[in-house]
Amino acid sequence: MVGKESKMKNKFIRKWLVILTVAAMMIPAGIPANAETVEEGENIAPTAGISAETPNVTAETQKEEISAEMPDMTAETQNEEKSDVQAEGQNQAKQGVLEAVRQNTEKAEEASDAVDVQAEERTAGEVQIGEQIYPTLTEAFAAAKDGDVLRLLENAEVSQPILLTKNVTLDTNGFTVSAAAGFKGNFMFTNRGTFNIVGSGKIDGSVGTYPLIMINNTGGAVLNIQSSEITGQGVVQNVGGIVNITGGTLTASARNTVLSQFGEVHIGASAHLMAAGEGKSAVQLIGAKMTLSGDAVLSGNGGIDVFNSNRNEEGTVSAQVEITGGRIETKDFPVSGNNQESAGAEVAITGGSLKNISGGTAIYWPMEGQLTIGGNAVIEGGTGIEAKMGTITIKDNAVITGSGEWKEEKPQNGGANPEGSAFLGSAQMYDGCINDSSLVVNILGGTLKSVNGNAVTIYNTEEKSDVRADISVTGGSLQPAAGKGAVKVITSGDNTTRFDPDKKTLDTMKSNTTVKVAKDVAAAATDRDGKTTYYNTVEEALGSNTEDGNIHIYINENSSVKQEALEGENVILTVAPGVVLEVTSGIDGMIVKETVHEDGSKTYELVNAEELSAPKNVTVTADCKTVHIGKKIRLKASAEHDTKQVNYLYRWYKDGALLNGAVSAELEVTESGNYAVEVFAVLEKDGTTLTSLGAKSDPVKCTVTPHEYEEKWSSDGKVHWHECTICKNKTDVAEHTFGEWKVTEKATEKKDGRKERSCTVCGHKETAVIKAAGKTEEPRKESDKTASVKTGDKTDPAVYIFFVILTGGMIAILSAGNRKNRRK
Ligand SMILES: [Zn+2]
Ligand SMILES: [Zn+2]
Missing domain, CATH: 2.60.40.10 (Immunoglobulins)
Structure with a gap:
């Protein structure tokens, strides 16, 4: 237990480390944290031209970049840290945050020292633009005009930061661009134009202290990465620009692979972003927009961090994420935010798959905002989704799986608690919002399954009992592990459970938390000591009564129940209005008492038989x-x-x-x-x-x-049969099967003749007249059956079987019996 807590604290601290590092990179001292402050560099850097051409500008640019990266943030950050710690109520976190500030400060000083060292230009590469060959990449970029393609002809070393202001394409062409020894500057490339990267080569920043980040895309610039391997401590920093990554492999060893403050990041097609640094993510959004699509892959430690531009302060810009495809497979959260930094975030996942490969939570959502999972999205983690506030919608064909070991401890502050549910809601835990720290969950569809636990678990922690939480499950397929709940609601007791006859839901309520589950999703529920567990079937609910102590079982739909299930006087059974249930007692000395409530629901309990x-x-x-x-x-x-x-x-x-x-x-x-x-x-x-x-x-x-049927045949002119001697009932009824006509009296000129035939089965005889040869009038018919009985015609009497199907309300018969009786 101690180990678990300290692990969670570490997670808490690490999350704050990430934030503070970002703040350090993005926010110059004394200036509010927003995109304008970062664009301050525009006033220092040339608005046109290339840094390499003018050494003074190079130095200025480096300084600007470094100041953006490593501001003197001690006072600012400490103030922020102080308020955060107070708000969070986690004094233990303070030391960790201070440590982070100290380390960042030291790093900033190192970087500032580095600026003072004069950059040394080296010429080790050859680059082609059209017909022209340039000795170095720096010179090629300096000469490049709009629309030019710079094609590497051999490996190139870059000795100082390169500033791009035009629309240029770098074709790595199977070669490698790397930083020369002694490279000084935080970014290898700073793009203020349109920078396209293509080709099968590499941009390698994996060696040396600098650059910290390979490409800084800033000031409305457009960065298009179509292919190539790009490695560095960090790969892309985007400040208000647009980054399109449709191919290539981007690997960051110590920072977030792509960090975007404002602006947009679009990752699709065959792009692969890898976050190799401990605690780092493939994409960190700071008030930015992002899409993930196609077959793109985010892997490594974290997936997507969703943060605001300025914490939850006034004027902050929230992040937006739209995932329609791709794959996120990470050791830490594929998607996560923070209650004090991510309010208003909007994340819509309608395709692709997100998996926490280390058994942690897949989506950690402790913040105000909108999380929508629909389409064909696939989410999997130790817990699929953990939410503490915000509006969560699950619908369509989304599949959310919790595959972790089942735990039932109450969630703790400051992190995710993977416990095996597909969805875990920890209501009334946090505030730290902009407008509303409620938790609203609407499960309209999709499949939520748990390998070891409940499909959905909802905690009412009561740490903020004034915070509202509305959980509604009206559709979808909830698939818990055997013996676990479709939905489990855990309060501290004294919760109220009742039927809502209009919505056909069974509701459990406690201090501003309401959980509604439709009968189509869960037919029954049990309530024991403030733990309300919804089950798919009535049998599961009744079968769950294996512990001692009082249990209240609620049945929300007509059911046919055969098992003996009520196990004694500790059981109270309540059925929804309209549900037909016959309950009898099988316990010696106990009888059933039924009480009809105002809402039409009925409660059954066992009382002393002497009554x-x-x-x-x-x-x-x-x-x-x-x-x-x-x-x-x-x-x-x-x-x-x-x-x-x-x-x-x-x-x-x-x-x-x-x-x-x-x-x-x-x-x-x-x-x-x-x-x-x-x-x-x-x-x-x-x-x-x-x-x-x-x-x-x-x-x-x-x-x-x-019946007692005669052996002899009975017959009439048409059919024969066997007859019951008692009730005259007929059986074996069939038409006669006649043999050939035989003439019994020949016709003459003036006199009619006669003929006869008999049934081969029953012997029934039939006669007919043979017309006299001299007669012209119609012969008088005498028992002439030939006209009406045509053997072979389809007049066999059909046999009709009428099934009378009696339908009625399903009646469940519960036979209450104690365990002793059952086990006999
Ligand atoms: Zn009979
Ligand atoms: Zn016959």
Whole structure:
């Protein structure tokens, strides 16, 4: 436990280290932190021309760059740090922050010393522009005109920072650009024009103290990286410009790979950004916009840090991120922010995949702002998403997976707590917002699954109980680990759980936190000591009652439940309005008490059986004991009770097995068997209903005799059949199959003849007249069936089977029994 806490503190401190380093780089002393302050350099640097041509300008530019990088920020930063620490309430963090300030200050002094050393130009490369060959890259850049392509002809060394103000393309062409020994300056390239990088070569800043960052894109400049490997402590710093990275591999060893204050960063196609430095990220946004698309990959330590331009201070600009594709696979958060630095951030993820490969949280969202996960986005981490405030929407076909070990500790301040959920909400934990530190979560769709824990876990920490939290789960598929909850809500107890009949949700509330879960998502929930767990099915909810102590089970939809589930007097069962449920007690000495609430929901609990005794003299009478098939035996139950106001509830059994749906005093029997009835007394008074223990009758033997068919055929002119001697029921009904006509009396000139044929099955005979040869009139017909019976015609009597399907409300029958009974 101590180790865990200290680890989280480290995370907290590290996050602040990142911020302070950024602040140190971006904010000159005494000037408010915004883009204008960084662009101050425009007044110092030439508005046109190349630094290499004018040594004085070079020195000035270096100074400007270094001052932007390493301002004298001790006072400023310490003030900021102080307020932060107070706001955060983490005194332990203070030492770490101060240490960071001290280290940054030392670094700034080193850098300032470095400026004083005169830059030495070296000529080790050859570069081609059109037909022209230049001895050094510096000279080539100095000569380049708008639209020129600088093509490396061999490896090139750069001895001093290069300032670009035109639209030029560097084709690395399989060669390497590196900093010469003794290079001084924070950036290898500062771009104020349009800088395109293509080719299969490298820009390598991995050796030496400088440059700190390979390309500084500033003042509305456009940087297009289409290919090449670029390595350095940091690769790109963008201040208000536009950076398009569509290819190549950018690797930063000690800083964020791409840092953007204001401006835009677009990463797509086959780009790969790698953050190799401990605690660093592939992209850090400071009030900037970003898109990630295509097959781009962000890897290494962190993915995307989402920060404002000026903390959450007035006038701050929030970051915006749109992810439609690509892949973020990082050891730290693929996407994260900070409650005091990221308010108003907007992150929309509709494609691509984000994975924390070290089992940490994938998206850490402790801040005010909008996080939307939709489309076909795939998120995976120890916890998929952890949010402490903001508006979180999950929809469409997004798949969010929590794959970490399941933990149930309350989330701590100052960091993520991977615990196995797909979504973890820690409500009422922080403020530190601009407008509203509520947590609003809408799960409308998507799949949230947990390998080891709950699909969704919501904590009400009550550290800021005035902060509102509204969690609504109305759609999607929640897939917890076996035995875990679809949604688990943890409060400190005394939470209220109720049905919302309009929204068809089951709601759990505690101190400004409301969690609503639709019945389509979770059919039932349990409430035990302030832990409300929603389950996909009623069976899971009932089956979760494995601990001692009181449990309240809520059922939000009609269900068919066969198992014995209520395990004693510690169980209270509440069903939503309209849910039909039959609950009986199977525990000796306990009976069911039902209470109907104002909202129409009903609560069932077990009370002492002495409150209503079982019926007496339960018997079954039959109108007869034996009937022929097709007739019914009518059974009637009767019972007596000392209390005259009672009604009775009936359950019928055939051969010892419960007949589902047979719940009235009478039963019509059409099958042979031994029939018995169990009768419960029901007493209604003062809004409650008591149901007694059941009393069973002796069984009554009922016999239904089968048909007895004659062996001989019966027939009429059309068909033959076998007939039951008892009820005249017909079977084997079929048309006659006649043989050939045989003449029994020949016709003469004046007199009609006769012919005859018989059925080959039953022997039925049929006769017909043969017309006299001299007669002209129609012969008188006598039993002439040939016209009406045509064998072979499709007049076989069809057999129709009518299924009478009786439908009705699903009735769940819960048989309460104690564990002893179940285990017998
Ligand atoms: Zn019969
Ligand atoms: Zn026949």
